[in-house]
Amino acid sequence: MEIISFVLILISLVNNVTAGQKINGRLPFKSAKSRTRQNREPGCHLGNVFYKLDSTWNPSLEPIGPMFCVVCQCKPVIKKGELKREGKVKCRNIKRECPRVTCSDAYTPPHSCCKVCPGATVAATSTSSQTTGKKKRRPSSRTITQKLNDRKTSLAVPDKKVYTAILLGHTLFRPKKTNAVGRGHFNLDANIIHFSIHYTGVKSPKTIRFTNDKGSTYMEQPVHLLKQFPKQICGTWRNVPPSYMKLLEEEKMYVVLVTPDQENGLIGGKIINHRALKEETFSSLLVSDKEDGNGGIAMVTLSADAQSLSFIIDYQGLLSKSDPDISTVKIQFARNSRNVVKEITAKVTKQDTELAEVWSRLSQSQSKQLARGKLKLRILAPSGRKLEGRITPKMSCNTYQAVMSGLEALKPSMSVSAGSAIMHIQENGNIRYQVRLIGMESVVTSITIEGAPNKRDKRRRMTRMMNDYKKDKNSLDGWANGTYTKPNAREIYLLMRQQLYVNVATRNKRVSVLRGRITQILFHGHLARHIDHPIVMSPSMMTPPVRSGIAGHVWLDVDKACSLHYDMVVSGISSHHTDFSASIEESPDVRGRPHSILINRFTNNKALGVLSDLPDDFFYNLNFGNIFIKLTTKEHPTGVIQSNVTVPNQCFSKTSRKNNGDILEDMENNLVEEDISRRCNVDGVLYDDGDSWVPKAVKKCATCSCHRGRVICHEAVCPPVSCKDPVKLSGECCPTCISRNKIASGKCFFHGDKRQHHVGTMWYPYVPPFGYSTCAICSCVPGRNEYNCTRIRCPKLDCPDPIRLRGTDCCKVCPVKPVTLTRKSKNVQQDAPKKGDCSVGGKRFDNGEEWNPRITNFGTEKCVTCKCKNGKAKCRRPRCPRLHCRRKTRPSGSCCRVCADGKNGRKDRKRKNRRRKGKAGRNASKLF
16 A cells, blocks of 8 residues: 555656656656657657557556556546647546455455455456446427327437537526527547537627536537638537537536626526427527526428428527426418418427427418528417527538449440539528539539439429529539529428439530439538639549549648648449549649659548648748649559649748848747737738738738738739830739730739739739749739649859848849959048958848847847857847746736736745645655
8 A cells, every 4th residue: 555655646746747846866757558649649748658648557667566456547637728739647546436445365366456256256456436427308309209100200219429409598407587599419430529509699609618427528519600601610629538428428518608798698508309300300599588598499390291390499598487287389481571481389398308290281372481581480378488499491500412424324434524602501501502513514504413223214403503603704614603582391301301413414415424412510619611612633634634534622721730630532433443533732843853742541431631741842832733633543553533733822921031140030939928819900900810901091001911910911023014104903002014905805803912913913912921032923813713822933043152132032033243353442442341340131240249130020039049159140039037936927118928926836836846845845754
């Protein structure tokens, strides 16, 4: 027991080391099992050994060996609502948890802690002394199951990876009186939770918080609202620890919606698994007529023949104290307060929180009203209390997509064409679609959303999109952007069940030339997938085109951590394409050795992942369209489909920082951490860090950007023109040359400077926050709303130390050699460089002179000091004292942060550490 106590004291010292304290000498621990840390995986360190979250082990003490009576566990750590990558090691003595033995000759088996009697079965040492008991089911659940079985409804068996939650003020740990109601959808995929929360009655949601039943936070995320998902909160929780996934599966996790005036949450509820989720087609948020924190949700399922509705209503606070214990409630489907379409009665008790019923014999007109959000669901109690809400298609942040290929057509062909379609269901039942066709060989005559052929080879066409098809200039390719406004309930049912297709026909192939199944994809977090159309990969983009009949599309996005997210879907891969992979490659025209990334992890013709630690030049070429993504097969090793890729980003700006050496890096390292997360408020508009915009108050042609809470504006820099009389077109900042007084038609939008540029004009790209880059020049592609940027090639220099004359210059030049001076020119001789002087940026500094450098577009950096010493200039920033306080701030005009309370916290921390070490030493001395 004394040795075990000593082990626990040593482990507590190890935790102090991981918290930032340094102890000389190595602790006598060694790895019980060799483990290697995976990239960016959260876990704990004990000595040189890495353990995953929630893993348990027996520590080893040299020279004794494994301590089987000590069990350690890596616990997750959450600070300020964020799951930290470094967990906390907690160890306990399990000797006291051993069962009592009744024999006198008990012994301790090998690799065990507890003694057993001879002949007894030796059980493995348990790492948990208590088992959590399961809560009893609510009586209403058994009642509802019986009701549904009696009515023979089509509700499926619960899916263990799909969850839901009803968010009310009454179900919070600290109940709130409000009439706000929310509904959460949760999908557990590997170690990622994808969530969508639909709400009503909430003015400005601030944070989504995952908690336990007592309100303790597991994880929280700020809310980012998206225009394409109104009244919905979309997000992902990545790297969920196994212990939290277990809580989710055991229905012991809650979700809370926080607003600015309700820091403890406005509405919240328990995350549960429900049998109706898999077949749910429509839903409703039921709002109480009184502001008492009650409400409910309805999950509606359409039958396969579209003739009946099965629905489950989960509610709180329907019956009041004056109502009987067993009451008859009215369930009404109405268009308004007077026009009741259908009324059903049901009996409920005060203990029930769910009820299930069926609406049979649904007419065709009622089906259309249901699909288009024109019906309301109303529940009336005997006391007059009412819950009411509009029925809409099941609202979530998921996207519907289809990839159309020749091999998937009704009559498969080895076509060079490809197509891509994206769809979203709106609250009023409208289906918004966007279709892109590439490499068309004949005139497009039909684009339809339709079902699968029946036994008579007939297909039910849902909608025709040909009226919305707009061809590209001088091309058969084009776009179809529109909205289907007249769906019925059956069509929405088929769309959610992934039983619809997009079919394309042409003049040469009137039945089908391209076809693809519409499938649903979960919200994944990177905005490119939910804002922009995916990049279409077509056989026609190969050189020469390959008749493969394969097609694909891909989303690419670069986050603020400079990681590349990719999401690829391929169609037409048949059984003879046994081996295929994708690659992201730099164009062969780029300088140096082209960079290539191989992607070979496909699941069901889909590839999803994140790429990190990519070189700066790769991001530069990605920003200016010098990247290609290609799919290769064993039969076509050079590629079957490909596409050119352009993703605007700021990560390549690391390369441009070399213009000013290490000074810019020192300046950014000196910024306060609180400034990094700040946004810019300009005329009441809030811009995120890295956003750029065209200022309204500035008369000159300029572009502004937000850089860590500070607004930086740059006046436009124009490229040189070759004509004598250039013309400045409307909306352009720079003059351009026009041949024979003819202005080319068409424009393209550049995301950097947020401007529309005319075809035929040329401009320098704007790279926030560094301004206009003269190292590349951009122009519009005629006939398409696209632009192309090419990098300017700098000439080779023969001098050993080239210089850049101005900070905005792209290419370096050889410095001008000093003129040999004669004694007659006394005035010039005084300006001649002295021995040990430094020349920086065209300025000369004496030996020993100090100065603050001036950074282009940033001004003079007072927190960086340069000094000339023996002909070499060295720059450094001041060393700031280490602070141990929680709240830090930087005074105006100061380069270093200080504690907000005026103390540095070092003396108090040292005294506390001395007391802690002294106490540990006294406890260890008592053992010996």
